[in-house]
Amino acid sequence: MALQIYNTLTKQKEEFKPVDPEKVKIYSCGPTVYDYFHIGNARAFVVPDILKRYLEYKGYNVFHVMNFTDIDDKMIKRANKEGVSIKELADRFIDAYFEDTKKLNIKEADVYPRATDYIEDIIKLLKRLEEEGYAYEVDGDIFFEVKKFADYGKLSNQNLEELASGARIEVNEQKKDPLDFVLWKRSKEGEPAWDSPWGPGRPGWHTECSVMSRHYLGDKFDFHTGGIDLAFPHHENEIAQSEAVNGEQVINYWVHNGYVNVDGEKMSKSLGNFFTTRDILKDYSPDVVRFFLISNHYRSPINFSDVELNDAKKSLRRLRNTVARIHKLIPDNKVEIDAGNQKEVEAIERAIDDKRVKFEEAMDDDLNTALAIASLHELAKKINIFVNDSEFEINKATVMVLEKAYNTFEELGSILGIELRPELKEEGNKLIPPLIELLLEIREEAREEQNWDLADKIRDELKELGITIKDRPQGTEWEIE
């Protein structure tokens, strides 16, 4: 099966056909590095990560570019406020970006170009646009003349009259048309500036993506990703710039993710209802946050709330429990016992194959991670029932099928970027485990003497310290957190 992906440009799901089968090229709009990114931004980083992982699973080589916007109004404002240079500000939040995305298990892109490293190329692009009549200069500012680009509006499905009638943009007397957008801004007092044929200034927002994507990915490439709010005007303008000089379509598939909402409304900095990923990670583990982000379809809005985070946490825990259970059942040494009931083993083996197929079909259908996760839950249930059976025993056949299940969970989980295998916990302090064991021994003696007060006191107080006691038929287990 081939991947079907929804293309904002055509407003329908399309079969993915790479420009170059040897290398799939993806460009993602990255962060403006003036602050920590919020959970809504995080979604825009996780979505291309899932796309990339799934393409790699299907055998493609992927080349992924993500930009850092390190010059714009917000950067200038923030740098001035903090009394640092733009460069210092950018460096700081780029470092933070890598720290946080690493926790979220987001694979690194192949390159992370910064806008300020491409000023010369941007100027070249603008000169060309000017030469070919798409851009005009007014007093040191350069504007793109939207009317000159016939296809303007094709991504967001707007025509110029309708855009103009609903426009809330402030009327700039210098523009020929209110819809024209700025390509180059003349510098004002105290603002960073680069020399250009039109005098000192800085690039407009949309130019960098046209220039940097072309630099790394060429005239024609596969995917461009970003949040749906970027479709207009950012991506629309990017298309106008790129195609005006290129003459034909540059990007085949536009992939836009939905928002993260708060109380049903879009999370945004201006509304002030945002939560930085960094803060959320203080309360929830990164894999839970990631699992939350992929537990709905990527184009649907998702609501950010403690209830939903906790649902995600429990849902993930359920999968992990089963995988850990399988892990414990598989013996370290080779099993010599011959198989007993072959029939049930075969049924499980079939179920593993079926659920993998279901998982792939879900991912093929526009990266339906919600459905893919459901197939993992279904498999987990089958395995639980299988090993719960009183007839279940460890033998060659059952070990083989458990290993297959274990590897399947590991592999499919890694497509989602979720580690399902039990962690090989490295305890901070080597003294802690033996101390807990000691307490448990004392508790066990108390229980034998039916001294429930003491036994429960140990259990309850360990619980207060974050250590959970589980009395299993095989003995007592414990777990930190």
Add this chain to the structure above:
RNA sequence: GGUGGCAUAGCCAAGUUGGUAAGGCAGAGGACUGCAAAUCCUUUAUCCCCCGGUUCGAGUCCGGGUGCCACCUCCA
């Protein structure tokens, strides 16, 4: 005003080309337990916002409503 999207059980949510409602959370019942916790199993929508239509058959297509969200300004 234009454009895009959404409306499915208490909550979150998937529903491929129409064929008789995935999965998770919570709840209920059960297994396990000294009691718990944790875990596992079972169970939970005569019905998919409303009205009309096409069809042997519609959550799924068509027409008309209602409600919500988003974009058209920086925004992932």
